[in-house]
Structures are given as structure tokens and as C-alpha cells.
Amino acid sequence: MDLPQAFKTKYQDLLGNASGPFLQALQEPGQKGFRINPLKAQTTPKDLSVAEKVPYGKWGYFGQVDGKGVDHVTGLVYSQEPSAQFVGEVVGAQPGERVLDLAAAPGGKSTHIASQMQGQGLLVTNEIFFNRAKILSENIERFGVQNAIVTSMDARDLAKALPGYFDKVLLDAPCSGEGMFRKDHDAIQYWSEDYPTECAVRSHEILESAVKLVRPGGTLIYSTCTFAPEEDEQTIAWLRSTYPEFTVEAIDRPENSGIKDGRPEWADGGADLAKTARLWPQDLPGEGHFVARLQKAAAVDEAETVKETKLQKPSKLAPADLQLVKDFFAETLPGFALDVQRLKSFGDRIFLLPKDCPDLAKLKVLRAGLCLGTMKKNRFEPDHALALAIHPDQAAQVYALDSDQEYRTYVHGDVLNTQADLQKGFVLVTANGNGLGWAKFVNGQLKNFFPKGLRF
Numbered sequence: 001m002d003l004p005q006a007f008k009t010k011y012q013d014l015l016g017n018a019s020g021p022f023l024q025a026l027q028e029p030g031q032k033g034f035r036i037n038p039l040k041a042q043t044t045p046k047d048l049s050v051a052e053k054v055p056y057g058k059w060g061y062f063g064q065v066d067g068k069g070v071d072h073v074t075g076l077v078y079s080q081e082p083s084a085q086f087v088g089e090v091v092g093a094q095p096g097e098r099v100l101d102l103a104a105a106p107g108g109k110s111t112h113i114a115s116q117m118q119g120q121g122l123l124v125t126n127e128i129f130f131n132r133a134k135i136l137s138e139n140i141e142r143f144g145v146q147n148a149i150v151t152s153m154d155a156r157d158l159a160k161a162l163p164g165y166f167d168k169v170l171l172d173a174p175c176s177g178e179g180m181f182r183k184d185h186d187a188i189q190y191w192s193e194d195y196p197t198e199c200a201v202r203s204h205e206i207l208e209s210a211v212k213l214v215r216p217g218g219t220l221i222y223s224t225c226t227f228a229p230e231e232d233e234q235t236i237a238w239l240r241s242t243y244p245e246f247t248v249e250a251i252d253r254p255e256n257s258g259i260k261d262g263r264p265e266w267a268d269g270g271a272d273l274a275k276t277a278r279l280w281p282q283d284l285p286g287e288g289h290f291v292a293r294l295q296k297a298a299a300v301d302e303a304e305t306v307k308e309t310k311l312q313k314p315s316k317l318a319p320a321d322l323q324l325v326k327d328f329f330a331e332t333l334p335g336f337a338l339d340v341q342r343l344k345s346f347g348d349r350i351f352l353l354p355k356d357c358p359d360l361a362k363l364k365v366l367r368a369g370l371c372l373g374t375m376k377k378n379r380f381e382p383d384h385a386l387a388l389a390i391h392p393d394q395a396a397q398v399y400a401l402d403s404d405q406e407y408r409t410y411v412h413g414d415v416l417n418t419q420a421d422l423q424k425g426f427v428l429v430t431a432n433g434n435g436l437g438w439a440k441f442v443n444g445q446l447k448n449f450f451p452k453g454l455r456f
């Protein structure tokens with residue numbers, strides 16, 4: 001890999017003797033990783049080994065995910081390189097919190113945060129570019145997340161809509177990507193000597209909105225996948241000088257993780273910058289990352305407390321439609337406690353809103369909670385998202401695919417012939433103990449409802 005000379009000179013100046021091992025590490029292959037999804041019913045992968053654990057977090061392992069394999073397609077695993085997994089650990093979301101992932105596509109950190117929240121509280125996961133937001137939304141769906149709202153908005157508009165709303169806000173900033181050079185060779189083409197400064201300017205702009213979105217007493221997490229001090233320590237130095245209500249917090253790092261302190265001498269020298277964390281490829285089996293966590297001061301007087309946000313009103317479904325939805329759940333998913341007070345229709349699609357969902361009127365929403373299904377003429381058809389979010393023991397009828405051949409037939413979209421003792425109607429198709437999709441049993445055949453766009 002040919003690194004730009006200006007890049008090499010910059011890090012030779014910054015790192016001195018340590019630049020040799022650093023530049024050498026960038027020439028070596030990086031390690032791949034994945035996280036197990038604790039939201040699924042069955043959490044042991046079929047094809048992947050869980051022998052070698054990433055040294056931080058509960059769910060991370062070394063290994064390469066097959067995008068067409070059962071583990072990926074059922075949403076049991078999320079492919080994420082090991083260093084990126086540390087960012088989610090620093091967020092440390094708790095069940096019941098309100099968390100915002102401001103620059104979220106394709107969803108690595110958001111799915112990690114959703115694992116921590118265990119379906120309780122609200123995750124708003126946002127991506128400014130609509131096409132990337134669609135990919136984010138698909139990943140949230142595959143992961144089986146029920147308590148997320150996926151939006152595609154400029155951070156400034158989000159800050160106007162939900163000021164001071166979140167306990168935790170993550171900005172995983174669009175950055176110069178130096179930490180990804182060996183994983184993504186294209187990142188080298190974008191790089192120039194001025195690029196880190198240009199990216200830092202953009203980070204500052206997004207942070208101006210991010211600080212408004214954090215509630216008093218809440219937490220802001222800022223991360224990049226670059227080594228550039230302009231985007232890392234210098235951006236944090238700028239942040240806590242511009243917004244003195246924010247204080248840099250210490251980050252726990254396991255002893256054997258190889259994670260290093262931030263470098264105050266590369267910014268304004270403030271000792272607090274050593275509390276930030278740097279992940280260097282010469283020190284650990286992962287790519288380059290930087291992460292900082294800052295706490296916002298609690299409100300000191302009434303004027304600083306944030307007004308409660310209006311809640312989203314559920315939709316009043318037509319009585320006949322509501323009855324069809326209730327009948328479907330009673331017959332097909334008797335183990336799913338459907339809260340009809342949270343149903344919301346978008347056109348003919350019915351969603352189950354997250355609990356205490358904020359007013360959606362000022363948000364550009366792609367997904368508001370869990371898509372349950374679609375109202376068709378005189379019937380209700382379940383959505384693929386529902387198959388991925390429920391546990392098989394909630395369904396009245398389950399068809400477990402028991403061979404690779406059957407799995408391939410199903411994901412290809414073909415009908416399955418079976419002697420199984422099933423009643424006419426919807427059946428949850430499972431693979432390796434987790435929901436994979438829907439089928440409709442009619443006359444000894446399982447009619448395939450795996451979405452056309454996902455078939456392969």
C-alpha cells in the first residue's frame with residue numbers, strides 16, 4: 001500500500017521513534033470482527049467461531065462474517081472490526097435511556113447501542129444521506145430492534161426538533177478516515193494534507209448541534225476513525241473551550257486491550273485530553289480510532305431545564321382494521337403482548353411505536369419503531385421486520401429449516417414442500433433457532449414471503 005509522503009512525514013514528526021512500527025502496521029492485514037446480537041432468541045452462531053473474544057465488551061469476537069450465511073441473514077451477528085466495537089462500549093447505553101446516534105449509517109454503533117438498551121428506552125438513529133439511511137434502516141430491521149426511530153436529517157434540524165432531549169448523544173464523525181487506510185484503500189485517494197483540517201471544520205459544525213441535543217447532566221460521545229490530531233484532541237479542546245459546560249470524562253479500558261491515552265501535547269496541552277482514548281494498529285489487532293466522552297453540567301436553575309417534548313399520538317385505526325390486526329396477533333403470535341395504544345399507521349403500513357415516542361411531526365422518519373405489517377383488502381399481512389424482531393416461542397406455528405439446502409431454497413424465494421403438521425395460515429420460518437421470515441401454509445406447501453429485494 002502506497003501511503004502519501006506528506007502523511008508519512010506528518011506521523012514521523014508527531015510520533016518520532018514510534019512512527020516505524022505505526023507505518024509498518026499499516027502495511028499489515030487488519031483483523032476482522034463481529035458482534036453477537038443479544039436481542040435474538042438463540043445467540044450461538046451456526047458458522048462462526050466464538051472462541052476468540054475481542055478484549056472489551058460482551059459481544060465482540062474476531063472472525064469474518066459471510067453476508068449470505070444464516071448468522072448474518074437472521075441478524076444474529078453484525079460485522080464490525082474490533083476497534084470500532086470499543087466506541088459502543090464507551091457509549092454504554094442503559095435500558096430506558098434516550099440515546100441519539102447522530103451519524104449512524106450503516107449502523108455498527110447503533111446496533112451495538114440497541115443491544116445495550118435491551119428494547120427499553122428510545123434510540124434515535126440518524127443519517128443525513130437518504131440512501132445511506134435506507135441501509136441503516138435495513139440493518140436496524142435485520143437486527144430486530146423494536147425501540148428505534150430511524151431518521152434522515154441535518155443535525156441542525158434535529159437540534160431544533162428535540163433540544164436537550166437525549167441522555168446520550170454519539171457523534172461518530174465523518175472524518176478523514178486515516179484509521180481505515182488498510183481496510184479501505186480508497187480512503188487514501190481522498191487524503192491530502194489539508195483534508196483533516198477540512199474534516200475538523202465539518203465536525204465542529206455538527207458538534208454545535210450535538211451539544212444542544214444533550215440534556216443537562218447528559219453525555220456526549222465523540223469518535224473518529226482517524227489519527228489526525230486536528231479531528232481528535234484538537235476538536236475536543238475546541239469543544240470544551242467553546243462549551244465550558246462540557247467536561248472530559250475518563251474512559252475505562254481493560255488492561256490487556258492495548259488502548260492508549262489521548263495526546264494533550266498535540267492540542268492545547270490540557271491534561272484532561274489524556275482521558276480520551278486512542279486505538280493504534282501497532283498496539284492492538286484492530287484499525288485506528290479515537291474516542292472521547294464528555295459530560296454536560298446539570299441544570300443549575302429553572303431556565304436551563306428542558307421543556308418536556310410532546311408525545312406522538314397513536315393512530316385511530318378503523319375498527320375493522322384494528323380487529324384484523326388483533327385477530328392476526330391472537331392467531332399467529334399469541335406470545336407477543338401487543339400494545340394497541342402504540343399503533344401508528346403510515347399509509348397502509350402499521351407500526352408499533354416505541355414507548356413514549358416523541359412527536360414525529362418535525363422529524364424526517366424512515367422507520368418509527370417496529371413495522372408490524374400492511375393492511376391489505378380485508379386482511380393483515382405481517383412484515384419481514386416482525387419475523388426478525390420476535391422470538392420463535394411467541395409464534396403459534398414455526399417451521400425450522402433443517403438443512404443448508406432448505407435454507408437456500410427459502411432465501412431464493414422458492415416454495416417449500418412439507419409433510420409438517422401445520423394449520424393453514426402464517427408460519428414463522430426459522431434458521432438456527434431465530435426468525436428468518438414468513439411463509440403461508442396452504443395445501444402442504446409453504447408459500448414464500450421472504451422479501452423479493454433480499455432474495456439471493
Ligand SMILES: C[S@@+](CC[C@H](N)C(=O)[O-])C[C@H]1O[C@@H](n2cnc3c(N)ncnc32)[C@H](O)[C@@H]1O
Nearest residue numbers: 103104105106107108109128129172173174206
Ligand atoms: C463514520 S461514518 C458513521 C459510521 C456508523 N456510525 C457506524 O458505526 O456504522 C459517518 C457518517 O456521517 C455521515 N455524514 C457525512 N456528512 C455528514 C454531515 N454533514 N452531518 C451528519 N452526518 C454526516 C456519513 O454519511 C457517514 O454515514
